[in-house]
Amino acid sequence: MMRLELVKRSEKSRLMSVLSPVVAVALTVVFAGMVFAAQGHNPLTGIWYFFLEPITSLWGVEQLITKATPLVIIALGLSVCYLSNNWNIGAEGQLTIGAIVGSILPILFPDFVNPVVLPLMLLMAMAGGALFALIPAKLKTVFGTNEILTSLMLVYCSNLFLDWMVRGPWRSPQGYNFPITVDFHEWAVLNAVDVGGVYLNLSAPIALLLVIVLAVVMRSTLKGFEIRVLGQSPRAGAFAGFSNRRMTAFAFALSGALAGLAGMMVVMSEIGKLQPVISPGYGFTAIIVAFLGRLNPIGILIAGLVIASSYLGGEAIQTSLQMSSKLATVIQGVLLFFVLAADTLILYKVRLVPGREGEGAHA
Amino acid sequence: MLEAIILTIITAATPLLLAATGELVVEKSGVLNLGVEGMMVMGAVAGFAVTISTGSPLLGIVGGAIAGMLVSLIFAFVTLTLVANQVASGLALTLFGLGLSGLMGESFVGQPGIKLQSLHVPGLIDLPFVGKILFGQDLLVYLSFAAVFGVSWFLNRTRAGLILRAVGDNHTSAHALGYSVVGVRYLAVIFGGAMAGLGGAYLSVAYTPLWVENMTAGRGWIALALVVFASWIPWRAAIGAYLFGAVTVLQLHTQALGIGFPSQFLAMLPYLATVIVLVAISGNRRATLFNTPSSLGKSFVPDR
Numbered sequence: 001m002m003r004l005e006l007v008k009r010s011e012k013s014r015l016m017s018v019l020s021p022v023v024a025v026a027l028t029v030v031f032a033g034m035v036f037a038a039q040g041h042n043p044l045t046g047i048w049y050f051f052l053e054p055i056t057s058l059w060g061v062e063q064l065i066t067k068a069t070p071l072v073i074i075a076l077g078l079s080v081c082y083l084s085n086n087w088n089i090g091a092e093g094q095l096t097i098g099a100i101v102g103s104i105l106p107i108l109f110p111d112f113v114n115p116v117v118l119p120l121m122l123l124m125a126m127a128g129g130a131l132f133a134l135i136p137a138k139l140k141t142v143f144g145t146n147e148i149l150t151s152l153m154l155v156y157c158s159n160l161f162l163d164w165m166v167r168g169p170w171r172s173p174q175g176y177n178f179p180i181t182v183d184f185h186e187w188a189v190l191n192a193v194d195v196g197g198v199y200l201n202l203s204a205p206i207a208l209l210l211v212i213v214l215a216v217v218m219r220s221t222l223k224g225f226e227i228r229v230l231g232q233s234p235r236a237g238a239f240a241g242f243s244n245r246r247m248t249a250f251a252f253a254l255s256g257a258l259a260g261l262a263g264m265m266v267v268m269s270e271i272g273k274l275q276p277v278i279s280p281g282y283g284f285t286a287i288i289v290a291f292l293g294r295l296n297p298i299g300i301l302i303a304g305l306v307i308a309s310s311y312l313g314g315e316a317i318q319t320s321l322q323m324s325s326k327l328a329t330v331i332q333g334v335l336l337f338f339v340l341a342a343d344t345l346i347l348y349k350v351r352l353v354p355g356r357e358g359e360g361a362h363a
Numbered sequence: 364m365l366e367a368i369i370l371t372i373i374t375a376a377t378p379l380l381l382a383a384t385g386e387l388v389v390e391k392s393g394v395l396n397l398g399v400e401g402m403m404v405m406g407a408v409a410g411f412a413v414t415i416s417t418g419s420p421l422l423g424i425v426g427g428a429i430a431g432m433l434v435s436l437i438f439a440f441v442t443l444t445l446v447a448n449q450v451a452s453g454l455a456l457t458l459f460g461l462g463l464s465g466l467m468g469e470s471f472v473g474q475p476g477i478k479l480q481s482l483h484v485p486g487l488i489d490l491p492f493v494g495k496i497l498f499g500q501d502l503l504v505y506l507s508f509a510a511v512f513g514v515s516w517f518l519n520r521t522r523a524g525l526i527l528r529a530v531g532d533n534h535t536s537a538h539a540l541g542y543s544v545v546g547v548r549y550l551a552v553i554f555g556g557a558m559a560g561l562g563g564a565y566l567s568v569a570y571t572p573l574w575v576e577n578m579t580a581g582r583g584w585i586a587l588a589l590v591v592f593a594s595w596i597p598w599r600a601a602i603g604a605y606l607f608g609a610v611t612v613l614q615l616h617t618q619a620l621g622i623g624f625p626s627q628f629l630a631m632l633p634y635l636a637t638v639i640v641l642v643a644i645s646g647n648r649r650a651t652l653f654n655t656p657s658s659l660g661k662s663f664v665p666d667r
Binding site for chain 1: 448
């Protein structure tokens with residue numbers, strides 16, 4: 001009987017820090033190939049259609065960027081949370097509330113049509129998302145309530161709230177009784193412009209800017225240092241004069257604001273109104289993006305593109321191989337497992353040794 | 364009317380109680396498995412699949428438990444053998460379970476299932492009022508109560524239970540005494556997987572015998588909250604599960620009465636109740652800290 005033995009490295013392996021996400025993606029591709037083979041397809045054909053074919057056309061690249069943008073923006077905020085040991089898993093709810101708050105302008109004030117509306121909506125969405133995220137943060141700092149459970153419960157509440165808004169008070173009178181709001185006016189939507197054959201709107205450059213800003217903040221400012229120290233050792237952080245409570249509020253507010261911003265931009269660019277479902281689970285998928293990107297801004301940018309391609313891959317195998325697009329969610333989940341498992345390689349050497357099961361007495 | 368209400372409370376509480384009892388044992392061994400929702404939904408889809416392909420709801424329930432165990436093994440391997448972060452791995456298990464169940468269940472959407480029959484204790488079922496409530500339930504309801512008593516007895520009255528608690532409270536000492544920390548935790552996680560799988564199978568085989576994607580609708584998370592609410596004491600988990608069952612039923616009955624209150628707000632009740640209960644419980648820190656397994660959520664690597 002062989003078993004795995006972990007031997008602690010004397011220090012973090014730099015090589016493995018870079019290599020582990022690559023290992024994880026490679027294992028995921030192998031797993032996907034096995035799934036295609038099990039379904040009676042040529043694994044290489046399946047891998048081609050799922051991972052590569054979608055990005056061979058300009059239209060595919062455009063879709064890839066569109067899907068990656070909200071994932072990257074949300075994951076950036078989540079990375080600050082996770083680095084500082086605040087487990088916000090309610091980004092989906094913060095996205096929803098942000099989008100609702102931002103939509104107040106075009107829905108309740110449809111005659112207020114001028115260029116200020118666009119930035120105002122984005123700011124309001126950020127404020128809405130941040131305030132909503134502060135609920136679990138405050139419950140954590142004041143009462144010591146577990147933020148994982150509260151932030152998740154609020155996702156269900158926010159989705160139901162959106163459902164009520166679009167069926168009740170905000171339902172469009174011209175909507176033939178469909179649960180939709182009025183269409184947003186021209187200054188409340190993001191129009192795409194031609195960038196070398198690819199049609200993009202403002203959201204992608206905003207995401208890119210946020211990546212750069214956060215990378216600089218994390219690398220070379222005191223705030224970045226504070227986030228990391230408090231995450232690794234709250235006690236050490238306290239000696240340095242950093243407040244754990246303030247950090248919790250900051251991390252939640254920041255990630256809530258970014259989730260709200262992402263939600264608003266999805267609505268403004270892809271839907272143009274509110275409806276019962278505005279996100280295909282971006283807030284949850286962004287958790288995978290944050291971890292796959294090793295909680296590092298540049299890593300998150302790459303991870304966002306990788307995960308976004310799996311959405312497109314799901315659609316591609318549906319049309320070309322008549323397989324279910326739901327395979328994409330499975331592959332995303334498997335990828336997260338592989339990422340977390342591969343991270344072990346950074347801190348430990350893994351050896352396969354002969355021996356009996358269990359560790360027994362080694363003293 | 365009252366009898367009908369109590370009967371629906373039981374059906375709403377049972378899946379929560381099954382999953383919460385399992386997770387309680389997992390957490391007592393020092394492992395935080397946030398993947399209850401994923402294991403439950405896998406139990407639901409597997410339970411439904413086995414039921415309609417074999418025609419036997421009983422086999423379906425077994426299938427649900429096995430599915431829960433299998434996916435919990437992935438979590439166990441990643442967190443116990445490879446010492447990955449438990450919180451993140453639990454989230455991965457939930458996302459993976461929701462995805463895989465959706466994929467597996469695609470062909471079952473809209474198909475009628477087969478309902479698990481209630482066990483009728485002859486004679487006693489005809490007792491006025493209590494007859495149907497106490498003696499006319501299905502197997503899983505009785506099993507959920509057996510689990511509460513069984514787990515309570517196991518944790519407090521057996522040597523194995525003592526070892527499990529020792530592993531959860533101080534894994535370094537338990538290891539020094541020669542107990543297999545990782546081995547105990549593997550068994551606990553698998554037990555938790557089986558119980559969550561049963562809870563999920565209850566939904567698709569007994570509660571509403573059909574398959575709907577994401578049909579667990581956050582019940583796995585509520586079960587996690589129940590363990591905190593119960594401060595790791597099995598009978599308190601039972602009380603909690605029944606309180607939540609009551610909230611769910613209250614919501615359904617108010618909706619049926621049609622008093623013009625938006626149904627979406629009523630549907631929020633169980634989730635809001637969870638938040639409120641968690642806040643109330645965390646206010647009482649002394650009682651919670653006393654029972655919290657000290658090694659909860661911490662990875663263990665035996666030093667050699």
